[in-house]
Amino acid sequence: MTARPAWLPWLCWLAWLIALPAPALAWYEVAEQSQPLGLHLSLLPTPEPISLAAAIRARQNGAFQPSQHDVPRLGIGAAAHWLYLPLFNPSDRPLRRTLQLGKAWVDQLDVHLLSNGRLLQQLQAGDDQLRGLQATPGMGYLLALELPPGRSELYVHARSTDPLVLPMRLLSDSDVQQASAAVQYSYGALYGFLLALMAYNLMLWAGLKDRNNLNYSLYLGAFILLNLSYTGHAGAWLWPDSLFLKRYANPAMMSAAAWLGLHFARHFLELDAHAPRLARAVSRGATTSVLLMLLCIGLDWHAPALWLAFVSVLVYTLLMVLLGCICLRHGQVAARYFLAATLCGMLGTALTDLSVWGLVPFSTLTYRAVDIGIALEASLLALALAYQMRQHQRALRRAQSLAYSDPLTGLLNRRAFIEQGNALWSTTRRHGQPLTLIMFDLDHFKRINDEHGHDMGDDCLTATARVLTQQCRAGDLLARWGGEEFLLLLPATRVDEAVALAERLRHAIASLTLESRVGQLTLSASFGVVSREQHTRLEELISSADERLYRAKQDGRNRVCGPQTDYC
Ligand SMILES: Nc1nc2c(ncn2[C@@H]2O[C@H](COP(=O)(O)OP(=O)(O)OP(=O)(O)O)[C@@H](O)[C@H]2O)c(=O)[nH]1
Numbered sequence: 233m234t235a236r237p238a239w240l241p242w243l244c245w246l247a248w249l250i251a252l253p254a255p256a257l258a259w260y261e262v263a264e265q266s267q268p269l270g271l272h273l274s275l276l277p278t279p280e281p282i283s284l285a286a287a288i289r290a291r292q293n294g295a296f297q298p299s300q301h302d303v304p305r306l307g308i309g310a311a312a313h314w315l316y317l318p319l320f321n322p323s324d325r326p327l328r329r330t331l332q333l334g335k336a337w338v339d340q341l342d343v344h345l346l347s348n349g350r351l352l353q354q355l356q357a358g359d360d361q362l363r364g365l366q367a368t369p370g371m372g373y374l375l376a377l378e379l380p381p382g383r384s385e386l387y388v389h390a391r392s393t394d395p396l397v398l399p400m401r402l403l404s405d406s407d408v409q410q411a412s413a414a415v416q417y418s419y420g421a422l423y424g425f426l427l428a429l430m431a432y433n434l435m436l437w438a439g440l441k442d443r444n445n446l447n448y449s450l451y452l453g454a455f456i457l458l459n460l461s462y463t464g465h466a467g468a469w470l471w472p473d474s475l476f477l478k479r480y481a482n483p484a485m486m487s488a489a490a491w492l493g494l495h496f497a498r499h500f501l502e503l504d505a506h507a508p509r510l511a512r513a514v515s516r517g518a519t520t521s522v523l524l525m526l527l528c529i530g531l532d533w534h535a536p537a538l539w540l541a542f543v544s545v546l547v548y549t550l551l552m553v554l555l556g557c558i559c560l561r562h563g564q565v566a567a568r569y570f571l572a573a574t575l576c577g578m579l580g581t582a583l584t585d586l587s588v589w590g591l592v593p594f595s596t597l598t599y600r601a602v603d604i605g606i607a608l609e610a611s612l613l614a615l616a617l618a619y620q621m622r623q624h625q626r627a628l629r630r631a632q633s634l635a636y637s638d639p640l641t642g643l644l645n646r647r648a649f650i651e652q653g654n655a656l657w658s659t660t661r662r663h664g665q666p667l668t669l670i671m672f673d674l675d676h677f678k679r680i681n682d683e684h685g686h687d688m689g690d691d692c693l694t695a696t697a698r699v700l701t702q703q704c705r706a707g708d709l710l711a712r713w714g715g716e717e718f719l720l721l722l723p724a725t726r727v728d729e730a731v732a733l734a735e736r737l738r739h740a741i742a743s744l745t746l747e748s749r750v751g752q753l754t755l756s757a758s759f760g761v762v763s764r765e766q767h768t769r770l771e772e773l774i775s776s777a778d779e780r781l782y783r784a785k786q787d788g789r790n791r792v793c794g795p796q797t798d799y800c
Pocket residue numbers: 640673674675676677678679681685686687688689690693714715716785789
C-alpha cells in the first residue's frame with residue numbers, strides 16, 4: 233500500500249473551506265447608537281438590470297457576497313449593485329429610523345424594505361432624476377424607514393457613473409439632528425472662511441491690480457463651487473432643477489479648479505522666468521484638458537468626462553508639487569509657502585481618498601480631511617501672497633531709497649533734497665518759522681585725492697557725513713549736493729543759530745584725523761550761510777549760499793561766511 237502524502241489532509245481541509253458557502257449574514261440588531269453598516273451588507277454586481285424578485289432569488293441562491301468594508305466603495309464607472317441588509321428590531325413596536333445612504337453624486341438608489349416576503353416600503357433617490365428624493369447637503373440621501381418589530385430585510389439597488397461610494401447608517405431622530413447641526417456648522421465655517429478669503433483677495437486685486445490676487449480668488453471660487461457641487465449643496469440650492477448640471481458640475485468644476493490652480497501657480501511662482509518651456513507646456517496641457525472636458529460635456533460623454541476630471545486633478549496635484557520644488561530650487565522663498573500649501577491640500581485629498589478606498593479607517597474626520605486640507609492650503613496660499621507683497625514692498629522701498637539717497641554717504645541726494653526741501657519751505661512758511669541754509673565744501677579736496685588716493689577721498693566724505701549727522705537735529709535736511717559739497721536746510725532756525733552751527737561743524741571737521749598711507753590727514757571746510765528773507769524759491773536760496781561759500785573760499789578757506797560781514 234502506498235503511503236498517503238502528509239499534505240493531503242491539509243489540502244482536503246483547504247478544499248472544504250473554499251467549498252463552504254458564504255457564511256450567512258447575522259441579522260443586524262437595530263440599536264440606539266448608529267454605526268457604519270458596511271460590514272453587515274452583502275452585495276451583488278448586476279451589469280444588466282435585474283428586478284427585485286430576481287435579486288431576492290439570487291440572494292437565496294447565495295450569489296450575494298459579504299462586503300469587505302465599513303463603507304462599500306466600488307469605484308468610478310462600477311456596475312450597478314444590489315445591496316442586502318438583514319435587520320432585526322428587538323422591540324415590540326415599529327421603530328422609526330432614517331437610512332443615511334450614499335453620497336450626493338450617486339445617480340440612482342432604489343430602496344425596498346421587506347418583512348416576511350412582503351414589500352413594506354419602496355423609496356427612490358438619486359441625482360439623475362428630479363422626481364425621487366434629493367440629497368441632503370453634506371449628508372447624502374436620507375430616507376425615512378419604519379422598521380417592523382422582529383426581522384425585516386432591506387434591498388437597495390444602487391447605480392452611478394460617478395464613483396459608487398455607499399456609506400450606510402441607520403440614524404435615530406436625535407442622530408439626524410446632531411449630524412445635520414455638525415454638517416451645517418462645519419460647512420458654514422469652511423465656506424465662510426473661503427468666501428471671505430476670496431472676497432478679500434478680489435478687493436486687493438481691485439485696489440492693487442495685482443493679477444495674483446485675481447487668479448487666487450478665481451481658483452478659490454472654483455474650489456468652493458466644486459465643494460458645493462460634490463457635497464450636494466449646489467444641487468440643493470443653486471441648480472435644483474437641472475439634471476444636466478447635477479451630472480456635469482463635478483467633472484466640470486474639477487477641471488476648472490485644476491486649470492485655475494495651475495494658472496495661479498504659473499504667475500505666482502513666476503514660472504515664465506524660471507522655466508519658460510515648462511510654463512508653456514503646463515499652460516497648453518491645462519488648456520487642452522479644459523477643451524477636452526468641454527467636448528465631453530458637449531457630446532454628453534459622462535464617463536469620459538469623469539475619467540478626464542480625475543486624471544486632471546491627479547496630474548494637477550503632482551504638477552503643483554513639482555512646480556513648487558522647481559521654484560524653490562531657483563531660490564524663490566515664496567515657493568516654500570506654496571509648497572507647504574500644496575502639500576496640505578494634497579495630504580487632505582489623499583487621506584479622504586484612502587478612507588473612501590478603505591486603506592485608512594473611514595470616519596467623519598478622515599472623510600472630511602480634504603476640507604481641512606483645502607482650508608489650510610487656502611490659508612498658506614494667502615500667507616504666500618502676503619509674503620510676496622511684503623517682498624515687493626521691500627524691493628520698492630529699496631529702489632526708492634536708492635533713488636533718493638547718495639550711496640557713498642547715505643545722505644539725501646540732489647533730487648531728494650529739492651523735493652523734501654520744497655516741502656519744508658512750505659511748512660515753515662505756513663507756520664511763520666525761519667528757515668536757513670548752510671552750504672559747505674571741503675577745502676583742497678582734489679589734493680587729498682591726488683596725494684592719498686581716491687579711496688582716502690571717499691573715507692573723508694563719509695567721515696564728514698558722520699560729523700554732519702551727529703551735529704544736526706532730526707528735522708534738518710542733510711544732503712550731499714555733489715562732489716565734496718554738502719547742504720543743510722535748517723527749519724525753525726535763525727541765521728545766527730545757523731552760523732553758530734556752521735562754526736561747530738567747521739571745528740568738528742577740522743578736528744577729524746584720518747589715517748592714510750603717508751601719515752595722518754586733517755580736513756577743513758568752507759561754509760556759506762543764508763536765511764530765507766528776500767528769497768522766494770529754494771533754488772534762489774541755494775544760489776545765495778553758493779555765493780557765500782565762494783566768498784569763504786576766496787577769503788582763505790576754513791571759514792564761515794554768513795549775512796554779517798563779521799562772520800566772513
Ligand atoms: N574721492 C572722491 N572724490 C570725489 C568725489 N566726487 C568728486 N570728487 C573729487 O573732488 C575734487 C573736487 O575738486 P575741486 O572742485 O577742484 O575742489 P577742491 O580741490 O576741493 O578745491 P576747493 O574747493 O577750491 O578748495 C575733484 O578732484 C573730484 O574728482 C567722490 O565721490 N569721491
